[in-house]
Every structure is written in structure tokens, then in C-alpha cells.
Amino acid sequence: MxxxxxxxxxxxxxxxxxxxxxxxxxxxxxxxxxxxxxxxxxxxxxxxxxxxxxxxxxxxxxxxxxxxxxxxxxxxxxxxxxxxxxxxxxxxxxxxxxxxxxxxxxxxxxxxxxxxxxxxxxxxxxxxxxxxxxxxxxxxxxxxxxxxxxxxxxxxxxxxxxxxxxxxxxxxxxxxxxxxxxxxxxxxxxxxxxxxxxxxxxxxxxxxxxxxSSTGVITEPGTQLLTIDGAVQRPGVIETPTGVPLDTVLQYAGAEPGPVLLGGYHGRWLTQTHVTLQRPEVSAGIILALGQNTCPLGEVTRVADWLRRQSAGQCGPCVFGLASLVDDFARLTLGERRGWYDAQRHLGLIPGRGACAHPDGAARFLTSALEVFDDDVRRHVSGQGCGRPVLGVLPVPGGAR
Structure with a gap:
């Protein structure tokens, strides 16, 4: 290396x-x-x-x-x-x-x-x-x-x-x-x-x-640039062969154990990292390690609010849908069971209806979070909470790290 x-x-x-x-x-x-x-x-x-x-x-x-x-x-x-x-x-x-x-x-x-x-x-x-x-x-x-x-x-x-x-x-x-x-x-x-x-x-x-084609996978050979950040010792940009195992990249970056976000804030969450990295799965080449010391729902809510503020403001799914989802996730994080039901309902209404890809991408990110962080969701709606602070591991422009 x-x-x-x-x-x-x-x-x-x-x-x-x-x-x-x-x-x-x-x-x-x-x-x-x-x-x-x-x-x-x-x-x-x-x-x-x-x-x-x-x-x-x-x-x-x-x-x-x-x-x-x-x-x-x-x-x-x-x-x-x-x-x-x-x-x-x-x-x-x-x-x-x-x-x-x-x-x-x-x-x-x-x-x-x-x-x-x-x-x-x-x-x-x-x-x-x-x-x-x-x-x-x-x-x-x-x-x-x-x-x-x-x-x-x-x-x-x-x-x-x-x-x-x-x-x-x-x-x-x-x-x-x-x-x-x-x-x-x-x-x-x-x-x-x-x-x-x-x-x-x-x-x-x-x-x-x-x-x-002398390196990488047969279906799409060559190399790729990856940006890795979050709960890692060595954030930055890495050039790798296509098809490199995600575990290898996480190891080189000194990532903490825990869930990983692939594809940035329009991407999806993984709990199992035994996958290979190639398009379209890795999307824009972004890997975010969350670690185990921060509140996943709190982190996701911070990002959802930033995504809401990035709306072009030209269609209902973006203007009203994303605002509703931020409120849903905030209530869910505070332990309101109704927040979970409302989030599920709103996430089903958004995809395919926006003027651009932004509401679809945001919905994909949030839907994946509900699936992967199911245990944390249960703890929050039970009133116990996950017991972890929101550390700001996921970078948000203008927000605390």
C-alpha cells in the first residue's frame, strides 16, 4: 500500500x-x-x-x-x-x-x-x-x-x-x-x-x-477512487482495484466495528461488511463507518434535516415529504412510537414522485436506516433509548463533528 x-x-x-x-x-x-x-x-x-x-x-x-x-x-x-x-x-x-x-x-x-x-x-x-x-x-x-x-x-x-x-x-x-x-x-x-x-x-x-483490464473484476475492470470517513483512524481517498472487499478497505482505514453506509446520503446501510465494492453498489465511491459509540437514530436524523434543507423546493415530495420525515425521525428518537408508524407511511409515499432524484435518494437512505437499526428503534420506542449520545460521526456541513 x-x-x-x-x-x-x-x-x-x-x-x-x-x-x-x-x-x-x-x-x-x-x-x-x-x-x-x-x-x-x-x-x-x-x-x-x-x-x-x-x-x-x-x-x-x-x-x-x-x-x-x-x-x-x-x-x-x-x-x-x-x-x-x-x-x-x-x-x-x-x-x-x-x-x-x-x-x-x-x-x-x-x-x-x-x-x-x-x-x-x-x-x-x-x-x-x-x-x-x-x-x-x-x-x-x-x-x-x-x-x-x-x-x-x-x-x-x-x-x-x-x-x-x-x-x-x-x-x-x-x-x-x-x-x-x-x-x-x-x-x-x-x-x-x-x-x-x-x-x-x-x-x-x-x-x-x-x-x-489487468486489475479489478471481469465485469468492470480497472481501479476506483473511494472516499472513506466517519469512525475511522485514517479518513481520506483510496484508489483500489474494482471488486476489492469492503473489509479490506475498512481495515486499511482503521475503521471501528459497526454499521457502514455505502454511497453517501443517498445510499444504504450495511451491517455485514463481507461484500465487494463495485458499481453501482458503491455509487459515488463513499464509505462511512458509524462505529458503536453514537446513537444511530440521532445521527440519521441530523442527516435527514440537512437533506431537507438541501431541497430545490420545487415539488411536494421534497418540500413536505422530507420535512415530515425529519419530524418523524425526531419523534422516533425521542421514543414516540407514532413516529415510527408515520415514518413508514411517509417513506411509502415519496419514491418516484419527485421532480429530481433527491427525495428518492433521501427516502432510500432513511428506509435502509429503519431496517438496519431495527434493534435501536425498538429500544427507543420502548422508552429506554439506546443510551448513547449523538457524537456527530456523520459529517454534516455546518454541523458539529
Missing amino acids: ITVDDTRVIGEARVLAGLDQGRLDRQRHHLIHGPLPVLTRDDYLRLCEAVGLRGRGGAAFPVALKLQDLPARGVEAVVVNGSESEPVSRKDRLLLTRWPHLVLDGAVGLAHALGAPHVLIAVHDADAATSLREALVERDDRLAIEVREIPSRFVAGEARAVLSALEGGDAVPPGRRVLPTRKGYHRRPTFLSNVETFAQLAVLARLGARGF
């Missing part, structure tokens, strides 16, 4: 190659990775199909399907979603501040292959924006490349919210669910994915399908 500060590599360093050299400028980037091959659209499509590459954001959508859905001509832009609005995730910001040229290679190489005249990079982190702009000074990509700073709210990271912000609108998902490949930037066909996806594309272009 290679370790530098809070960034580690299990196995072969690919995306994080040159970890011990600090931020890679253009010269050091080329020394480590070599020049980027010039590939056609068909080349990228064949490579992505051969390795089953999936987007490294929350949706884990197959990259090859996005490419196939684009028209043969008239692609307006390639958009790099660097908003990383999930409060725990740090992998994309790490890439943008330390490996900006790898991300730019992936975006620029694909833009040339698609004939797209624009590359737009959306970020909300000032350090990431500065790093990208410094990297662009070192390059001559013969494209219009812009770095745009957008708001950092949770829903602002959704693909359609990013496009709205890039066009000068509010950073919220519109009610219509139209794929960016059909109507994206300025309502023209657009390829949009997150930062790590473009870094992986740059690695894939250089290694080819066979080299890329």
Missing part, C-alpha cells in the same frame, strides 16, 4: 500515479503518463464497451451507452461535473487539485473525438478552479475550455442542475427529465460526466482495453 497524508493506494496506482510528487504540472504529468493517443469516437466506444466502464458519479451509468446515444454530428459540448456536492466525497476535488491534466486529457480527448467545440468544467471549490486554470495555461488544446464556478448545494450536483447553472440559471434540476445526450448545454446534445470518469477515460486511452 502506498500512503501520502490522507491519500492511499491499494494495489497499482493508475489515476493516482505520481502520488508522492505533489501536484502534477504538465511536464511531470507527461513523464508519468506519457502523451495522450489521438482516438476516434469509435475507438472510445469500443474501449468503453470492452471494459464496461461506468460513470463514477452516483448513477454509475455505462459510458458506452452515453456515447451511443449522441448523434453522429452536432455535439455541442463535453461537460465535466466537478461540483462534488455530496458532503463526504473528496475524490474529485483531489483529482482537480493534484491531477488536473489527467482530467483535462480525458475531456479534451473525447471532445476532439466527438467534434465538440466546447469543454465546460463546473466546480464549486476555489482551489479546484485555480488548479484547473493554472493547468490550462500550460496547454494548447485547440478548443474553447472554460472553468465555471457554481453553487455547492447538494442538488446542484445533479446533471441537469449543472447544465442550468452553466447556462446562467439556478443550480436546481428542472422538472423535465431529459437526457443531456439529447438536450444538454443550450439544449444541444452534450456528453456530461463526473471528474473521475474523465480521468479513467484518459487512463483507458493510454493503456488500451487489455492493459486497463
Whole structure:
């Protein structure tokens, strides 16, 4: 295992190659990775199909399907979603501040292959924006490349919210669910994915399908970036082969025993950690260890209240549904049996009815909590409580840790 500060590599360093050299400028980037091959659209499509590459954001959508859905001509832009609005995730910001040229290679190489005249990079982190702009000074990509700073709210990271912000609108998902490949930037066909996806594309272009597939699982080979936090001794970002056992990652991070949240605050809870980590299960690559010293229901209620405050405010399931659930879980934590019944009822009404994925994701997180923390629920509604304080193990922006 290679370790530098809070960034580690299990196995072969690919995306994080040159970890011990600090931020890679253009010269050091080329020394480590070599020049980027010039590939056609068909080349990228064949490579992505051969390795089953999936987007490294929350949706884990197959990259090859996005490419196939684009028209043969008239692609307006390639958009790099660097908003990383999930409060725990740090992998994309790490890439943008330390490996900006790898991300730019992936975006620029694909833009040339698609004939797209624009590359737009959306970020909300000032350090990431500065790093990208410094990297662009070192390059001559013969494209219009812009770095745009957008708001950092949770829903602002959704693909359609990013496009709205890039066009000068509010950073919220519109009610219509139209794929960016059909109507994206300025309502023209657009390829949009997150930062790590473009870094992986740059690695894939250089290694080819066979080299890329020399590590990881057969169904989706290669490596993945994981952010681990919570009740761990060594939080941070880890590059691992796909399919690495969750237990291995928890051990390297020095995690305390206890439940684990996979996929962040739209993810699900696990009590058994004998699973392998690959998409779409691991979603945006977030692992949160809860430990055994904090009140699970209190932690979940804190996160639910933060999720409520992140609502775009444009549909009932978000505005009223999430507010009701916060009240339900707060009453349940205080020992009110009625809170449990109301939570079950409201959780059954929300999925599939929102204007975006936020209410569904929040409901998934809370439904999973009721299932996994069933024993704690019983203790609370019995009036005994679990006997543990709320330590703030789950990071909430603006809240106590």
C-alpha cells in the first residue's frame, strides 16, 4: 500500500500515479503518463464497451451507452461535473487539485473525438478552479475550455442542475427529465460526466482495453477512487482495484466495528461488511463507518434535516415529504412510537414522485436506516433509548463533528 497524508493506494496506482510528487504540472504529468493517443469516437466506444466502464458519479451509468446515444454530428459540448456536492466525497476535488491534466486529457480527448467545440468544467471549490486554470495555461488544446464556478448545494450536483447553472440559471434540476445526450448545454446534445470518469477515460486511452483490464473484476475492470470517513483512524481517498472487499478497505482505514453506509446520503446501510465494492453498489465511491459509540437514530436524523434543507423546493415530495420525515425521525428518537408508524407511511409515499432524484435518494437512505437499526428503534420506542449520545460521526456541513 502506498500512503501520502490522507491519500492511499491499494494495489497499482493508475489515476493516482505520481502520488508522492505533489501536484502534477504538465511536464511531470507527461513523464508519468506519457502523451495522450489521438482516438476516434469509435475507438472510445469500443474501449468503453470492452471494459464496461461506468460513470463514477452516483448513477454509475455505462459510458458506452452515453456515447451511443449522441448523434453522429452536432455535439455541442463535453461537460465535466466537478461540483462534488455530496458532503463526504473528496475524490474529485483531489483529482482537480493534484491531477488536473489527467482530467483535462480525458475531456479534451473525447471532445476532439466527438467534434465538440466546447469543454465546460463546473466546480464549486476555489482551489479546484485555480488548479484547473493554472493547468490550462500550460496547454494548447485547440478548443474553447472554460472553468465555471457554481453553487455547492447538494442538488446542484445533479446533471441537469449543472447544465442550468452553466447556462446562467439556478443550480436546481428542472422538472423535465431529459437526457443531456439529447438536450444538454443550450439544449444541444452534450456528453456530461463526473471528474473521475474523465480521468479513467484518459487512463483507458493510454493503456488500451487489455492493459486497463489487468486489475479489478471481469465485469468492470480497472481501479476506483473511494472516499472513506466517519469512525475511522485514517479518513481520506483510496484508489483500489474494482471488486476489492469492503473489509479490506475498512481495515486499511482503521475503521471501528459497526454499521457502514455505502454511497453517501443517498445510499444504504450495511451491517455485514463481507461484500465487494463495485458499481453501482458503491455509487459515488463513499464509505462511512458509524462505529458503536453514537446513537444511530440521532445521527440519521441530523442527516435527514440537512437533506431537507438541501431541497430545490420545487415539488411536494421534497418540500413536505422530507420535512415530515425529519419530524418523524425526531419523534422516533425521542421514543414516540407514532413516529415510527408515520415514518413508514411517509417513506411509502415519496419514491418516484419527485421532480429530481433527491427525495428518492433521501427516502432510500432513511428506509435502509429503519431496517438496519431495527434493534435501536425498538429500544427507543420502548422508552429506554439506546443510551448513547449523538457524537456527530456523520459529517454534516455546518454541523458539529
